[in-house]
Amino acid sequence: xxxxxxxxxxxxxxxxxxxxxxxxxxxxxxxxxxxxxxxxxxxxxxxxxxxxxxxxxxxxxxxxxxxxxxxxxxxxxxxxxxxxxxxxxxxxxxxxxxxxxxxxxxxxxx
Amino acid sequence: xxxxxxxxxxxxxxxxxxxxxxxxxxxxxxxxxxxxxxxxxxxxxxxxxxxxxxxxxxxxxxxxxxxxxxxxxxxxxxxxxxxxxxxxxxxxxxxxxxxxxxxxxxxxxxxxxxxxxxxxxxxxxxxxxxxxxxxxxxxxxxxxxxxxxxxxxxxxxxxxxxxxxxxxxxxxxxxxxxxxxxxxxxxxxxxxxxxxxxxxxxxxxxxxxxxxxxxxxxxxxxxxxxxxxxxxxxxxxxxxxxxxxxxxxxxxxxxxxxxxxxxxxx
Numbered sequence: 001x002x003x004x005x006x007x008x009x010x011x012x013x014x015x016x017x018x019x020x021x022x023x024x025x026x027x028x029x030x031x032x033x034x035x036x037x038x039x040x041x042x043x044x045x046x047x048x049x050x051x052x053x054x055x056x057x058x059x060x061x062x063x064x065x066x067x068x069x070x071x072x073x074x075x076x077x078x079x080x081x082x083x084x085x086x087x088x089x090x091x092x093x094x095x096x097x098x099x100x101x102x103x104x105x106x107x108x109x110x
Numbered sequence: 111x112x113x114x115x116x117x118x119x120x121x122x123x124x125x126x127x128x129x130x131x132x133x134x135x136x137x138x139x140x141x142x143x144x145x146x147x148x149x150x151x152x153x154x155x156x157x158x159x160x161x162x163x164x165x166x167x168x169x170x171x172x173x174x175x176x177x178x179x180x181x182x183x184x185x186x187x188x189x190x191x192x193x194x195x196x197x198x199x200x201x202x203x204x205x206x207x208x209x210x211x212x213x214x215x216x217x218x219x220x221x222x223x224x225x226x227x228x229x230x231x232x233x234x235x236x237x238x239x240x241x242x243x244x245x246x247x248x249x250x251x252x253x254x255x256x257x258x259x260x261x262x263x264x265x266x267x268x269x270x271x272x273x274x275x276x277x278x279x280x281x282x283x284x285x286x287x288x289x290x291x292x293x294x295x296x297x298x299x300x301x302x303x304x305x306x307x308x309x310x311x312x313x314x315x316x317x318x319x320x321x322x323x324x325x326x327x328x329x330x331x332x333x334x335x336x337x338x339x340x341x342x343x344x345x346x347x348x349x350x351x352x353x354x355x356x357x358x359x360x361x362x363x364x365x366x367x368x369x370x371x372x373x374x375x376x
Contacts, residue, residue, distance in 0.1 A: 004148070006159025010166025014174070021175045027186060029172050036165045043158070047147070048140030054154050061161050081186050106140030 027076065028069040031085055035068035036061060038092045041099040048106040068092065241283060244291035244362035248283045252356040253327040255348065258315035262345020266300040271337040272318065273298075275330040281322040285360040287312050288319065293362055308362075314346075324352035 021029055039061040046052045068088050075084030104110065147155070182190060240246045255272065257264060273292060276284060284292035290307045299306040304313040320327050328350045332338045338348040 002155040003158040003162050006156075007162040007166045009159075010163030010168075011170050013163070014167040014170025018174060019171055021171060026175070029168065029175070033165070033168050033172050036161075036168065040162065040165060048143060050140070050143060054157055058157055058161065076186060079188065082188050103140075107144070 027081065027085065028072055031068045031072050031088055032065045034089055034092045034096075035064040038095050038099070039064040041096050041103065045099045045102045045106075048103060242293070243364065244283065244293040244360075245364055247357065247359045247361060248321055249355065249357045250282070250321040251324050251354050252281075252283075252319065252321035252352075253324050253331075254351045254353055254356065255318040255320065255331060256315055256351075257318070257341055258347045260345055260347050264314070264316075264341055264344045264346045266298060266305065268337060268340040268344055268346075269305060269316070270298055271340055272331065275337050276318075276320050276322070276327060279322065279326040279330040281320045281327060283319075283321040283358050285319045285358045287317050288358075289360055291358070291360040291362045295365065319356055319358050321356055321358060324354070328352050 039057070042060065043052060043057045046056075071088055072081055072085045075081040078084075182193065185193070241248055257269075257272070273284065286292060286307055290296070290310050290312065292307070296308050297306075301311060304311055305316075306312075330336070331348065331350050338350075341348050
């Protein structure tokens with residue numbers, strides 16, 4: 001419940017504050033968001049599996065975001081930022097799909 | 111990247127036993143665990159809530175930024191190059207299209223002007239033919255010739271001489287007594303009391319209105335041994351009056367040729 005409230009609070013804060021994304025961060029924020037989504041779905045799956053650990057969640061959340069943004073950053077330096085961010089999105093998307101499939105099996109037994 | 115993926119499961123297995131979620135009684139049912147977490151939250155959820163708040167904040171920010179931002183700031187160099195080349199391609203296509211349309215327009219314009227020129231020429235020709243055929247009333251400079259009979263009767267030959275001389279010097283329209291327009295098909299016949307011209311009986315004095323160059327026309331009548339002299343010999347009198355403006359109202363019904371046909375291709 002507290003977790004759901006936290007999500008709600010974050011959304012409301014974002015709507016109220018309407019912050020501007022710094023230009024330097026603009027290419028990385030979408031990737032970071034997708035990576036964080038992946039971490040959240042993974043956590044939900046682990047929770048349903050009964051193996052959730054908040055420490056693991058925090059670390060995986062942060063490292064997911066940092067690594068995803070880092071890969072894109074390195075890609076930008078190497079001149080393949082666009083392609084690498086596409087690749088990261090694809091990989092994260094696949095993981096999100098498989099996690100959601102597991103969650104679905106838990107919740108709906110289907 | 112490593113997450114709650116299958117390879118992590120073994121090392122995490124012992125931890126839930128330590129009780130991260132307040133000891134779920136039924137570890138087999140994920141649904142029950144979720145319900146339990148929603149209904150009886152523990153303090154451990156606070157850190158999760160914090161991260162989820164961060165995620166929600168970031169998602170909203172990114173979505174809004176994506177909707178608002180239509181400038182090119184923050185784009186990668188490669189993206190900018192792609193945008194640029196896309197624009198130049200679009201411009202080239204637009205220019206090619208413009209060239210094509212301009213050529214089409216020029217074609218149409220020259221076509222139109224050609225057609226207009228042809229139309230104008232045809233109209234001019236039609237006007238000239240209408241005047242020559244005596245189909246329309248005409249006006250212009252010319253002479254008025256009055257032939258009266260004083261002591262004798264004017265012969266048909268003398269009258270034809272007059273018409274012939276007028277035609278020779280380029281008379282463009284001729285009318286007799288304001289009633290009969292003299293054209294190529296006009297016939298002359300001598301009858302009792304006058305002449306039968308195109309089915310009309312005309313009596314003296316004969317007034318011949320002619321449109322053309324006045325000096326030439328009057329010269330054509332009155333030159334030495336010309337038609338004027340022949341008429342005087344017949345016993346008639348001729349007066350020629352040069353006019354700067356003369357109207358000929360008499361017209362002729364158009365005739366459709368019955369036997370003559372146009373030679374095709376001429």
